[in-house]
Amino acid sequence: MKILFENVKLLSGEQVYVTVDGARFDYVGVERPSGKFDQIKNCRGALLIPAFYNTHCHAAMTLFRGVGDGLPLSRWLNEKIFPAEDKLTWDATYWATLLGCAEMISSGTVSFSDMYMFEDAVADAVIECGVKANLARGLVSFDENADFAQDTRFCEAKELYNRYNGAEDDRIKIEMSLHAEYTNVEAYCAYVADYCRAHDIPIQLHLSETRDEHEKCIAKYGVTPTGFFERAGVLDAAVTAAHCVWVSDEDIELLAQNKVSVSHNPSSNLKLGSGVMPYSKIAASGVLVALGTDGAASNNSLNIMKEMQLAALLHKGMQYDAAAAGAREMLDVATVNGAKVQRREDCVCIAHGYRADAVLIDLNAPNTLPSSDLYATLMYSADRSNVLMTMCDGRILFENGEYKSIDIERVKFNFSRCVSQIFE
Amino acid sequence: MKILFENVKLLSGEQVYVTVDGARFDYVGVERPSGKFDQIKNCRGALLIPAFYNTHCHAAMTLFRGVGDGLPLSRWLNEKIFPAEDKLTWDATYWATLLGCAEMISSGTVSFSDMYMFEDAVADAVIECGVKANLARGLVSFDENADFAQDTRFCEAKELYNRYNGAEDDRIKIEMSLHAEYTNVEAYCAYVADYCRAHDIPIQLHLSETRDEHEKCIAKYGVTPTGFFERAGVLDAAVTAAHCVWVSDEDIELLAQNKVSVSHNPSSNLKLGSGVMPYSKIAASGVLVALGTDGAASNNSLNIMKEMQLAALLHKGMQYDAAAAGAREMLDVATVNGAKVQRREDCVCIAHGYRADAVLIDLNAPNTLPSSDLYATLMYSADRSNVLMTMCDGRILFENGEYKSIDIERVKFNFSRCVSQIFE
Incomplete structure (x- = not known):
């Protein structure tokens, strides 16, 4: 799976394109990369950070x-x-x-x-x-x-x-x-x-x-x-x-x-x-x-x-x-x-060759405006409600409030059943 | 404006009906109240707490x-x-x-x-x-x-x-x-x-x-x-x-x-x-x-x-x-x-006659399940992402992620303009 993320902000303040090829980042840069992509996502200036x-x-x-x-x-x-x-x-x-x-x-x-x-x-x-x-x-x-x-x-x-x-x-x-x-x-x-x-x-x-x-x-x-x-x-x-x-x-x-x-x-x-x-x-x-x-x-x-x-x-x-x-x-x-x-040194860096673990943070929410200091925004202002996307090894697991790899209603149902059994 | 909230959980653990008439709570109880309502909202077991x-x-x-x-x-x-x-x-x-x-x-x-x-x-x-x-x-x-x-x-x-x-x-x-x-x-x-x-x-x-x-x-x-x-x-x-x-x-x-x-x-x-x-x-x-x-x-x-x-x-x-x-x-x-x-003693109690300030919290989210202790859920597990509704003086100001009294895009636009003017 090849994904192109457009209009991504990095912690450096740069506005870039990011591509993922399989489990890893392929490209991070200001020039739009050529080639075919399975998905193209416009991030609208949201902040991509290590997961x-x-x-x-x-x-x-x-x-x-x-x-x-x-x-x-x-x-x-x-x-x-x-x-x-x-x-x-x-x-x-x-x-x-x-x-x-x-x-x-x-x-x-x-x-x-x-x-x-x-x-x-x-x-x-x-x-x-x-x-x-x-x-x-x-x-x-x-x-x-x-x-x-x-x-x-x-x-x-x-x-x-x-x-x-x-x-x-x-x-x-x-x-x-x-x-x-x-x-x-x-x-x-x-x-x-x-x-x-x-x-x-x-x-x-x-x-x-x-x-x-x-x-x-x-x-x-x-x-x-x-x-x-x-x-x-x-x-x-x-x-x-x-x-x-x-x-x-x-x-x-x-x-x-x-x-x-x-x-x-x-x-x-x-x-x-x-x-x-x-x-x-x-x-x-x-x-x-x-x-x-x-x-x-x-x-x-x-x-x-x-x-x-x-x-x-x-x-x-x-x-x-x-x-x-x-x-x-x-x-x-x-x-x-x-x-x-965790001995996963090839993770947590948004750069070519690293495993594509990343989180997209909304910088355009009432609690993250203005983002004059991106690190400060992340550390003192943002919260779970600003997480737009979570990606692990190039696979999007969560996006716009939806779980992509978990049938959440089924999990909640079975979880609640197990809680009842333990505490009955 | 008369609103009926059905299927509301209170911190006492009770499952109740709550009605609001104008700026104040009118009824809180286990029996469904009669009468006509401008809005009826099914809260699906979410927790109503003081604001x-x-x-x-x-x-x-x-x-x-x-x-x-x-x-x-x-x-x-x-x-x-x-x-x-x-x-x-x-x-x-x-x-x-x-x-x-x-x-x-x-x-x-x-x-x-x-x-x-x-x-x-x-x-x-x-x-x-x-x-x-x-x-x-x-x-x-x-x-x-x-x-x-x-x-x-x-x-x-x-x-x-x-x-x-x-x-x-x-x-x-x-x-x-x-x-x-x-x-x-x-x-x-x-x-x-x-x-x-x-x-x-x-x-x-x-x-x-x-x-x-x-x-x-x-x-x-x-x-x-x-x-x-x-x-x-x-x-x-x-x-x-x-x-x-x-x-x-x-x-x-x-x-x-x-x-x-x-x-x-x-x-x-x-x-x-x-x-x-x-x-x-x-x-x-x-x-x-x-x-x-x-x-x-x-x-x-x-x-x-x-x-x-x-x-x-x-x-x-x-x-x-x-x-x-x-x-x-x-x-x-x-x-x-x-x-x-703030000398607002007629607020912050979900009971007849008090001003209707309240917040509805999702108890069915991955981070709020199970809610075996509602106070503990609220204090250590819930966060802004679980706020389903905020009401002030009987007026719903926020519901399911939407602002009801604020044109949020207009506010963000003008806010950003003002930030630019100050720091230009």
């Missing part, structure tokens, strides 16, 4: 959106979420992921990292709706002496890798996930880390999300959660650590030395009363920081544009510095950094 | 959206905004206010408090587009010995009051505004306060927005800005103070004793690096707290729904308490508290 990447999610948790509102993390998990998750099925995970993908697509996100159960259902949903995902079966362990090679979840994770890794022209990547320090024993972490290093499989972690988690770890092991994972050899693998609200200066140094990436989840951390990640300190240390929504049960949205805008405001206020977390920097955090975290 | 009230705004500053991005308050004002404001005209203020009203309407806001220049242009725009507003000409003074009664701005403010106060069935209320401590001398404040007390005219202030303002005032006068206004007798009038980021515990006590209302502007305070207002402390003192957007030049949005959601997240994170700034509380802050601040 958003969500580096920490539990997409199927849309099922639990709004459940246990107002509870802190540990009570929310133990009293509300874990009992509901006991009733989770493949079917529910599949439909809930599709609903989550619809929410992401309509707010400009084309790729997400996921850590949950029934990841094969998640993979099937991702394949169906046309987005990308780095999927990991969440691993937990409580017995130092178990036969790790026979661990059910670990076997599931390996099977998932063998079945799906690289599928659909690499839209699906399979990773592993050590859920957290407080849900794992050190020997198991070491075992999984060895396996992942040997097979070059990235690992997703929850890390120092709450003060309680951080301090209990120090009391129990004499090291922080970061120290715990370092001791287990986990940080030597390719790791993305979500949250990092309570990391110490020494932790940050360890993360930087080990090239650990961090997924910053500001809404979830605020909503659960966990606190605020020291973004600027972590970013200044050289750590690659990207954004995540966390699950819809603790956010309660899957909107990276919103996370990006929240982060840009939050860190200015925290640091009493209007120049902190600037608009250009935070756009990178929400887009290209996320692609790097 | 949002914006208690601090400079609506015409949409002209300067995105200008001076990244600068702290004082540099932003002195280097960017004041020079641009020198070129402001009646015409530009009128069109820029209409654009701002369109943005507010489409995000569910029906009333705003405004402090700026050319407030007669603002009043005309408000009358035309059907929202409500409490308007105040910003007053500044630098000469203790001037003849205050002849002060140009004060005379303008009185004229505005005489011409517009109570206009359009009270949609327009005129107030006065002492811009800030750092832009006024004490004797002038005392003079204006005397006048306002005598005529029962409310006063709008900027108060302790930045640390710099707060500390310079202490250095200059030996009292905080709150103390400065108390000494001038201003706090004895009906006062709404915007920002209050740096108020001390003693200041908060003074505000409570004097029944001063506070307009909380979280986005603007974060964006300019000013800090975070101690919301829970102020609310716990008994002070009436409502929300404001500030101008689009420092926010850069005029979306109270977004401010409400930001405040709900922010204060949980600041206080490490998932139960702080709860969803029900913050909805009140964004709606009924705003109406109280």
Whole structure:
């Protein structure tokens, strides 16, 4: 499929033509390209930006959106979420992921990292709706002496890798996930880390999300959660650590030395009363920081544009510095950094040869006029209602309010059926 | 005009019929009312909520959206905004206010408090587009010995009051505004306060927005800005103070004793690096707290729904308490508290006899499913894209993406013309 986009504005301010050939951008320039196109779209001066990447999610948790509102993390998990998750099925995970993908697509996100159960259902949903995902079966362990090679979840994770890794022209990547320090024993972490290093499989972690988690770890092991994972050899693998609200200066140094990436989840951390990640300190240390929504049960949205805008405001206020977390920097955090975290370096650049992931933003709406500073418009004024189009690997997934790859009424119907079954 | 809304969901969870007769709600109940209606609208289970009230705004500053991005308050004002404001005209203020009203309407806001220049242009725009507003000409003074009664701005403010106060069935209320401590001398404040007390005219202030303002005032006068206004007798009038980021515990006590209302502007305070207002402390003192957007030049949005959601997240994170700034509380802050601040106690309640201000929210969108907790849906999941309808005083101003009282293309055209003239 060859598409020509006319009258496109770029963040540089340039008015250009953009063409897509298959999954990739073919041409970006001021001269109208010749040749035949399957579709020609007049963008009427709308802004084409790199698409958003969500580096920490539990997409199927849309099922639990709004459940246990107002509870802190540990009570929310133990009293509300874990009992509901006991009733989770493949079917529910599949439909809930599709609903989550619809929410992401309509707010400009084309790729997400996921850590949950029934990841094969998640993979099937991702394949169906046309987005990308780095999927990991969440691993937990409580017995130092178990036969790790026979661990059910670990076997599931390996099977998932063998079945799906690289599928659909690499839209699906399979990773592993050590859920957290407080849900794992050190020997198991070491075992999984060895396996992942040997097979070059990235690992997703929850890390120092709450003060309680951080301090209990120090009391129990004499090291922080970061120290715990370092001791287990986990940080030597390719790791993305979500949250990092309570990391110490020494932790940050360890993360930087080990090239650990961090997924910053500001809404979830605020909503659960966990606190605020020291973004600027972590970013200044050289750590690659990207954004995540966390699950819809603790956010309660899957909107990276919103996370990006929240982060840009939050860190200015925290640091009493209007120049902190600037608009250009935070756009990178929400887009290209996320692609790097997901090892998708050929994405998120609107230029020849890159995969055609992009979002078209309406600059002619009451809330985006005037657009004297395009980065500022994107960071502080635009919202989901200004997303005119979302494209992933050259395929238009959402356009003028309509889903192109999802039968949304069918998804909503089945999703609601699954919610009823879990909470009946 | 009599309107019947069928199949409406309320925040109580009830499924009801709602009727509007003229400017007011006539009936809310589970039985279908009899009688003839000019319009019957099937709401298909969407959620009808009280409309949002914006208690601090400079609506015409949409002209300067995105200008001076990244600068702290004082540099932003002195280097960017004041020079641009020198070129402001009646015409530009009128069109820029209409654009701002369109943005507010489409995000569910029906009333705003405004402090700026050319407030007669603002009043005309408000009358035309059907929202409500409490308007105040910003007053500044630098000469203790001037003849205050002849002060140009004060005379303008009185004229505005005489011409517009109570206009359009009270949609327009005129107030006065002492811009800030750092832009006024004490004797002038005392003079204006005397006048306002005598005529029962409310006063709008900027108060302790930045640390710099707060500390310079202490250095200059030996009292905080709150103390400065108390000494001038201003706090004895009906006062709404915007920002209050740096108020001390003693200041908060003074505000409570004097029944001063506070307009909380979280986005603007974060964006300019000013800090975070101690919301829970102020609310716990008994002070009436409502929300404001500030101008689009420092926010850069005029979306109270977004401010409400930001405040709900922010204060949980600041206080490490998932139960702080709860969803029900913050909805009140964004709606009924705003109406109280504006002395519009007959608004913002969906019940017989109240003025019919309301917003219809789509509960069947990918980002609002499931709605197991309606308050949580509203506070953490819904956004402007879910606003199906905005109604003010029984008049539908926005419905299914269309403005009903604004010729939006004409407004955008004239707005853009005015922007060009100012920045040419």
